[in-house]
Amino acid sequence: MFENHTINFDILKQRAFNLRWATVPEGVIPLTAADPDFPSAPEIAEAIIRFTRDRYLSYGPPAGLPEFKESVARFFQEKRQIPASPELLFPVDSAAFGIYVICKAFLQAGDEAIIFDPVDFLFRYSVENVGALAVPFAIPATDEAVDFDRLEQLVGKKTKMICLCNPLNPTGKVFTRAELTRIGELAVKHNLIILSDEIWSDIMFKPHVFTSIASINEEIRNQTVTVTGYSKSYGLAGLRIGTVVASNTAHYERLFAASLHTSTIHGANVLSQVAVVAALDECGYWLEGFVSHLQRMRDLITTGLNSIEGFHCRTPEGCYVAFTDIKATGYSSADLAARLLSDAKVAVVPGSKQWFGEGAEGFIRMSFATSENVISEAIQRIKQNLNS
Template identity: 40%
Template sequence: MLPHEAYRPLFDDAQVRPGLLRQRSPLRWGACPPGVIPLTAAEPDFPGPPVVRDALISAVADGYFPYASPLGCDELRETFCEVARARYGITGHPGSVVPTPGTAAALWGVVHLLCGQGDECILLDPVDLLFGQAVDAAGARRVYCPVDKSTGLLDADRLASLITSRTALICLCNPHNPLGTVFDERTLRAVAETAGRHRIPILCDEVWNEIVHPPGRHISMASLETGNSRRIYTVTGLSKTFALPGLRTGFVLAPTPREADALQLTFQRLGAAYSMTPFSQAGALAALRHGWPWKDAFLEHLRGVRDYCVDRLNAIPGITCGRPEGTYVLFPDVSATGLSSRAMGGFLLSRARVAVVPGTPEWFGPAAEGNIRISYATSRAVVREALDRIAEAVEELVTGGPAVLQAAGTGR
C-alpha cells in the first residue's frame, strides 16, 4: 500500500467538481439550484479510494449480476472481524457479523428486533433523525436524554433516571452527529453498567468511528468489559470513512451468533432488500483491506478544513461554534442572531445562496433549536466561498435587522 502522503493530491481543490456533483449527488449538490453551495448532506465531495473503484470495475467486468446471500460472503465477515479486533478492540465471531445495505438499514433492523408496540427507547437529544424514525416505525416511544450542546457532555445519571419498566433499548451515537462529541471511557462505561443492571440492550452507532481528530480517541463500547458487554449491538459502516455512501455498506456486530441469527430473521420480515449487493461486498473488501492510507489522507484534509471553518464561524457576529473532535459536521449556535434555526436556514439560502440543515425537531430532535448543521467534507475553496457568503449575509442581518430579512423574504 502507498503511504497516506501519496493520496494528498486527491483532496486538492480541483478534485471537487460541482458540475459533475450536481448530476451524481442528488441529496447534496443536485438538490440545490445552480449557484447555491450545499453544506447539507454528510457525504464527501471527493471520489472514494481508487482501490475501491478498481475492485468494483473488476467485479462487474464479467457481466454477471447475481443475487447476494443476506449473510454476506464469509470472506467479508471474517475481514470485518479482523478489522474490528485490530482497530476497535472488539472481539467477535464472524457469525456475529450481519452485513447490511447501509447503516440506516442496520439501525432499522436492530430497533425492530429489540423494540415493539408500547416499548420505550432512550435517544440522545439532539441526534440524527434516523434513530427516531426507526423507533417510530417499530411502534415504540421516543424518550429523549439531553446532551449539553455547548460541551457535548452526556450525563449518565440523567440517562439512568429515564429508565422505566418499559425501556427496551438505549441508543447511542459515538462519535455524535451532529455535535461531533467523542464520548470518553468514563461516560461509556457508566451508561453500559447502568444498562447492564437493568438488563437493557444498547445500540451503539459508530459509523463515524474513524473520523476522529486528536486529541480525541474513539472507544468502542463493546470493547469495554462491563456488566452489559454481552448486550451491545455495534452498528458501523464504510460510508463516512471511505466516502462511499452510495455503495450502501453497513455492518451490525451482534453480541453473539445467536443474536445475529435473530437479526437476520428480523431483516427477512422487513423485506428481501436488506442485503448487501455482491458489488458492494467487493468494494467493502477492498476498502477494509487496502483503503486505510486513503482514509488517513482524507482525515488530514478534514482536520485543516475543520479548523478553518470553526475559526471563520466564530468571527461572524451572532454565531458561535465549538471545535468537535469527531465527524465532519459542525453545529454552530445561531440563536444570538435572533433567528430560529428554520429561519436562519431560509435566510442563508435566499441571501447567501448557501444551503445548510436547520436544527429543527424533524432533523435532530427538540434540543436542536438555535443551531444549524454544516457539513465540511469538501474542498478548502468551496468552504471559503461559502463562509465568505455566510459572513457577509449575517453581518448585514446583524446591522440591518428587519429590512434585510424583508429583502431576503425570510421571517424570524
C-alpha cells in the same frame, strides 16, 4: 488527493443528491448532507470493475460474502478491540437500515428506547416505526458534563434499549471511555440493549480517541449490538452498505430474522460488499489523508464561523459537521437557514426537530467534507450577508 482541483463539480451536480449539489439551485454551495465532495479511493472502483468483468452478477449468500465477513471481523478485532466473529455479523443495505433492524429485533409496541437529543432523526424514526416510544435524553452541545443521574431516571419498566451515537451527529461529541462505561454499566444493571451506531468512528480529530463501547468488557459487550457503515469514511453512500455486529448467537439470530435476509425481500448488494473489502483492506492510506484534511477543514470552518457576529461553534471532536449556536442572531434555525439559502447562496441544515430533535433548535449544521476553497467561499458569503 483532497484539493479543490480534485473535485469534479460537474459530476457532483449530476449525481450528488440528498440536499447536495444535484438538488440545490445553480450557484448555491451545499454544506448539507454529510457526504464527501471528493472522489473515493481508486482501489474501490478497481475492485468493482474486476468483479463485474466476468459478467456474473448472481445472488450472494444471505449472510454476506465470506470475504466481506472476514474483512469486517478483522477490522473490529484490530481497530476496535472487539473479538468480533464473522459468523456473528452480516451486511445490511445501509447503516440506517441497520438501526431499524436492531429496533425491530429488540423492541415491541409499547416499549421505550432512550435516544440522545440532539441526534440524527433516524433513531427516532426507527424506534417509532416498530411501535415503540423514543425517550429523549439531552446531551449538551457544549463542554458541559453529561447528566448520567438524569439518564438513569429515564429508565422505567418499559425501557428496553438505549441508543448510542458515537461520535455524536450533529454535535461532534466523542464519548470518553469513562462516559461509555457509565452507559454500559447502566445497561447491564437494567438489562437494556445498547444500540451502538459507530458510522462516524473513523472521523476523529486529535487528541481525541474513539472507544467502542463493546470493547470495555464482556458484560457490556453482551448487551451491545454495533452498527456501522462506510459512507462517512470512504464516500460510499450511493452503494448503501453497512454492517450489524452481534456479540452472541442469541442476538445474532434475532437480528438476522428481523433483517428478512432469509428471503429475497432484503439483502446487501454484492458489489457494495466488494467495495467494502477493498476499502478496509487497501485504502487505509486514503482514509488517513482524508482525516488529516478534515482536521484542517474543521479548524478553518470553526474559526470562520466564530468570527461571525451571533455565531458560536464548539470545535467538533469527531464527525465532519459543524454545529453552530445561532440563537444570538435572533433568528430561528429554519428562518436563518432559509435566509442563507436565498440571500447568501449557502445551503445548511437547520436544527429542526425533524432532523435532530427539540434540542437542536437555535443551531444550524454544516458539513465540511469539502475543499478549503469551498469552505472559505461559503464563510465569506455568510459573513457578508449577515453583516449587510
